[in-house]
Amino acid sequence: MIKLYYHPISFPSLGPVFAAEAMEVTYEKEVVDLQAGQQSSPEYLEINPYGKVPAMKNGDFTMSESAAIMRYLARKAGSEFYPENIEAQAEIDQWIDFVNHHIRSAVARVQFNRFVAPMIGADIDESSVQTGLGFLKSNLPIIENRLSENAFLCGDTMTLADIALIAALEPEKTARLDLSAYSKLSAWLGTRRTETFYTNVHSHFGAEMGI
Amino acid sequence: MIKLYYHPISFPSLGPVFAAEAMEVTYEKEVVDLQAGQQSSPEYLEINPYGKVPAMKNGDFTMSESAAIMRYLARKAGSEFYPENIEAQAEIDQWIDFVNHHIRSAVARVQFNRFVAPMIGADIDESSVQTGLGFLKSNLPIIENRLSENAFLCGDTMTLADIALIAALEPEKTARLDLSAYSKLSAWLGTRRTETFYTNVHSHFGAEMGI
Numbered sequence: 128m129i130k131l132y133y134h135p136i137s138f139p140s141l142g143p144v145f146a147a148e149a150m151e152v153t154y155e156k157e158v159v160d161l162q163a164g165q166q167s168s169p170e171y172l173e174i175n176p177y178g179k180v181p182a183m184k185n186g187d188f189t190m191s192e193s194a195a196i197m198r199y200l201a202r203k204a205g206s207e208f209y210p211e212n213i214e215a216q217a218e219i220d221q222w223i224d225f226v227n228h229h230i231r232s233a234v235a236r237v238q239f240n241r242f243v244a245p246m247i248g249a250d251i252d253e254s255s256v257q258t259g260l261g262f263l264k265s266n267l268p269i270i271e272n273r274l275s276e277n278a279f280l281c282g283d284t285m286t287l288a289d290i291a292l293i294a295a296l297e298p299e300k301t302a303r304l305d306l307s308a309y310s311k312l313s314a315w316l317g318t319r320r321t322e323t324f325y326t327n328v329h330s331h332f333g334a335e336m337g338i
Numbered sequence: 339m340i341k342l343y344y345h346p347i348s349f350p351s352l353g354p355v356f357a358a359e360a361m362e363v364t365y366e367k368e369v370v371d372l373q374a375g376q377q378s379s380p381e382y383l384e385i386n387p388y389g390k391v392p393a394m395k396n397g398d399f400t401m402s403e404s405a406a407i408m409r410y411l412a413r414k415a416g417s418e419f420y421p422e423n424i425e426a427q428a429e430i431d432q433w434i435d436f437v438n439h440h441i442r443s444a445v446a447r448v449q450f451n452r453f454v455a456p457m458i459g460a461d462i463d464e465s466s467v468q469t470g471l472g473f474l475k476s477n478l479p480i481i482e483n484r485l486s487e488n489a490f491l492c493g494d495t496m497t498l499a500d501i502a503l504i505a506a507l508e509p510e511k512t513a514r515l516d517l518s519a520y521s522k523l524s525a526w527l528g529t530r531r532t533e534t535f536y537t538n539v540h541s542h543f544g545a546e547m548g549i
Contacts, residue, residue: 177436177480188425192439195431202424213413214399220406225388227435228403232443254463269388 129154129200132174132182134161135335138238139231140181141328142294143196149290149324150206158335193294194223197287208287215281222273222280222288230270231295233262238302263304271309293319297332340365340411343385343393345372346546349449350404350442351392352539353505357408360501360535361417369546404505405434408498419498426492433484433491433499441481442506444473449513474515482520504530508543 131147131154133140147154159165159180166178175182175191182189183196185203190196201209209219236259240251270292273280280288296316299306306313319325329335342358342365344351358365370376370391377389386393386402393400394407396414401407412420420430447470451462481503484491491499507527510517517524530536540546 188428190428190432192432192435195428195435198431199424199428202427213410216413217399217401217406217410220409221401221403224403224406224438228438228443232439252465252469254465255469258463258466 128185129203130184131156131196132159132171132180132184133157134159134180135329136333137161137180138234138294138297138332139193139227141297141332142193142290143181143183143200144328145293145324146197146200146208146287146290148327149285150201150204150208152200152204152206154200194227194287194291197223197290201287208285208290218281219286219288222286223291225266225269226280226288226291226295229262229266230292233259233266234295234298234302234304235259237263237304238298241303242298242301267306267309267312271312274311274315289319293325299332301333301338339396340414341395342367342407343370343382343391343395344368345370345391346540347544348372348391349445349505349508349543350438352508352543353404353501354392354394354407354411355539356504356535357411357419357498357501359538360496361412361415361419363411363415365411405438405498405502408434408501412498419496419501429492430497430499433497434502436477436480437491437499437502437506440473440477441503444470444477445506445509445513445515446470448474448515449509452514453509453512478517478520478523482523485522485526500530504536510543512544512549 129147129152131143133144133156135141135158144156159171161180165171166180172178174184174189177191179191181193181196182191183199190199198209209216236255240253240256243249244251277283279285280292293316296304296306298304299316306316320331340358340363342354344355344367346352346369355367370382372391376382377391383389385395385400388402390402392404392407393402394410401410409420420427447466451464451467454460455462488494490496491503504527507515507517509515510527517527531542
């Protein structure tokens with residue numbers, strides 16, 4: 128059976144879990160205890176030699192990287208979340224990369240400095256926070272515009288690109304992101320977070336840690 | 339005909355050009371003059387409404403994002419650079435994302451502050467440079483290890499993952515990256531840069547700007 132390795136506070140690692148739920152893939156999941164250093168244990172390095180979450184194991188086949196795992200799950204399931212048509216795949220690929228390079232990476236800067244660094248006693252880099260917020264201010268309007276014109280990023284139905292977006296914006300509260308200027312996006316996220324694929328994972332980001 | 343829009347100093351935008359050359363795709367390319375602001379011109383926004391390079395146009399179909407365009411080119415060409423097998427695609431997807439998220443993004447921090455910022459008179463963020471160099475120090479040994487075990491990132495033959503790596507490390511000199519600790523990677527890059535797919539594009543990164 129497909130097994131997904133993740134940690135509930137690693138938002139890139141939630142992408143494959145949401146994808147598996149949304150595509151109704153039969154899978155099991157296992158939390159890798161990042162705080163205890165389990166990602167560097169010999170057992171976990173057998174699954175992912177690079178010591179990061181997420182990872183995936185299916186029989187003897189193992190792999191890592193959030194969007195790569197999501198594509199693998201969709202292909203195995205023959206899911207319409209990543210249909211076979213070349214142009215449809217191209218559009219989904221484009222939006223996955225737009226989200227991960229221009230939104231998720233910016234959220235990561237803010238989340239690290241506002242949430243993770245204080246927790247682990249690391250230095251806070253306010254300049255990195257401001258750079259991240261600047262990227263979001265440039266790129267979130269593009270997402271807002273897409274969701275004003277379409278029900279989902281790539282049209283009328285949910286695809287892997289939407290799952291990437293939902294995962295990227297998980298730290299909305301912990302990173303103290305203000306999304307109020309993006310009314311379509313805020314409403315869209317609110318709806319997605321009431322859907323079964325999401326509530327089967329958690330009630331909200333951080334719930335597993337009592338946040 | 340497939341048309342690729344790029345700028346020779348935007349290293350993510352070189353990925354699709356190298357990929358088209360390596361897969362012997364029939365294509366034409368057009369430089370978008372970033373210094374003159376051509377990426378914001380009405381004509382270019384018809385191609386890519388998000389005002390970035392790279393972009394691709396094939397008939398009425400347009401798209402953006404470096405790795406997404408590379409996959410599109412490979413699928414259209416039926417190329418072994420991205421074969422149909424699900425596990426092979428998964429491995430290539432994993433390494434494209436490993437390279438783009440953990441190498442290219444780090445190179446971008448260093449390149450921006452050491453090369454672009456002085457050119458455009460922007461502030462230099464030394465802390466961002468150090469963060470980028472730190473990421474490279476953590477992640478380049480993984481690449482070095484892969485290239486010690488395999489001729490290419492995903493085995494015996496070149497794939498889109500290798501093209502992503504070559505593009506990501508284009509700013510080796512302009513960002514003053516010291517790759518001497520990674521002898522396999524250095525030799526591998528040196529060889530790739532003598533190959534036709536590369537020399538058809540330029541003699542070295544920056545050559546078009548007289549660098």
